[in-house]
Amino acid sequence: MEGTVIKSTGSWLTVLDSNNDTYNCKLKGKFRIKGIKTTNPVAVGDNVVFDLEKESKTGTIRQIKTRQNYIIRKATKLSKVSHIIAANIDQALIIVTLAHPRTSTGFIDRFLVTTEAYHIPAVIVFNKIDLNDEKIEKFQHELTEIYQSAGYPCLSVSALKGTNLNDFVNALKDKRTLVSGHSGVGKSALINAIQPGLELKTKELSGYHKVGMHTTTFAEMFKLSFGGFIIDTPGIKEFGLIEFDRKEVAERFPEMRKFMHDCKFNNCSHTHEPECAVIKALKMGAISLSRYENYLSILSDDYWEKTENDYRST
16 A cells, blocks of 8 residues: 555554555565664654555555755754654745744745755745744845745744635745744744644743744645645754755855855855955845854854754754
8 A cells, every 4th residue: 555654652653555545554674765764764744555454444655755855954963864844845934923933034045945945845834923023024124025035935923813714825835845943933833724623732822931832743634625634843952954065055045045156156155255246246136144144143153063952852
C-alpha cells in the first residue's frame, strides 16, 4: 500500500492513503537517506510504501519514495545533526507578528534563506494586525515593501478579528503548505479560523515579555476542506542554515542575486571588495539595509558556530 505521512510522534507514524483512510505505521529496520544525516529518517509529507498487518490498521513502512524537496533545522540536542521538519512542500508560510511577540527581521531572513536553499516558494503573513498601533503599522508597511520588492508575497491578517482571512485561504488552496514561525504568533489560531473542525490547541502568551507558550510539539499535516494540506510545525526559535556553504548565502537573497554576477571579482563576498555590484546596489537603494545587515550577520563566524541550545524548539 502507498500513502503520505501526516503525523510523526517518534516511533509511530500516521499514514494517509488515497481513500482518506489512516494507518498507524512503524519503520522497518533502519532507514538511511543518501546524503542526509538526520534524527528522523521519515518526515511529515513523505510518500511511503507500507505493508498492512492482517486484519489490522497497523502497518510497517518499507520504502520512502524520492523527495521533491524538504526543509530542515538543527536537531534539538545534537548540534551536528539536522531534523527534517517536512518534505514534498509546495510552499512555506512564515507567520510574523510585530507587536506581541515581536518577530525579528533576522529570523524572517534566515527562514527565507532556508526556503531559498531548498527551492521552496515562501510567503510572509503578518498576523495580529489588530494589535498594531500607528508606529507598528508604519513599520509593517516598510517591511512589506522590502519583502515584496525582493519577490516575496505578503499578507496582512488577524485571526482574532477575521480580517483578510480570504487572502489566507486563497494562498493555501490546493497546495501543500508548511506554516512556521515563533511560538505565540498565532499559527494554530489562524488554522482554526479557516478550518474550525481541527480545533488545534492554542494558549495565551506567557509572562511580562509576551513570549508564546509551547502548543505544537511535532509537525502534523492536515487536509483542508477547500483543497490542499497544511503542515503545522512547532514554534522555532532559530533556523539552522546547514547543508550549504556560507559562500552560497548571497545566492539565497533574490535581490542580491540580481546584481552579484556583475561584481568585479568572481569570489566577491559583497562586504568590502572594490567594484562590488551588490554594495553599489545597496547604496542606490535597490537592496534594503536591513536585509543586507542580516546577510552580514549570517556570514559572521559566531552565527555559523551556534551552540545546540540556539536551535532548540520552544
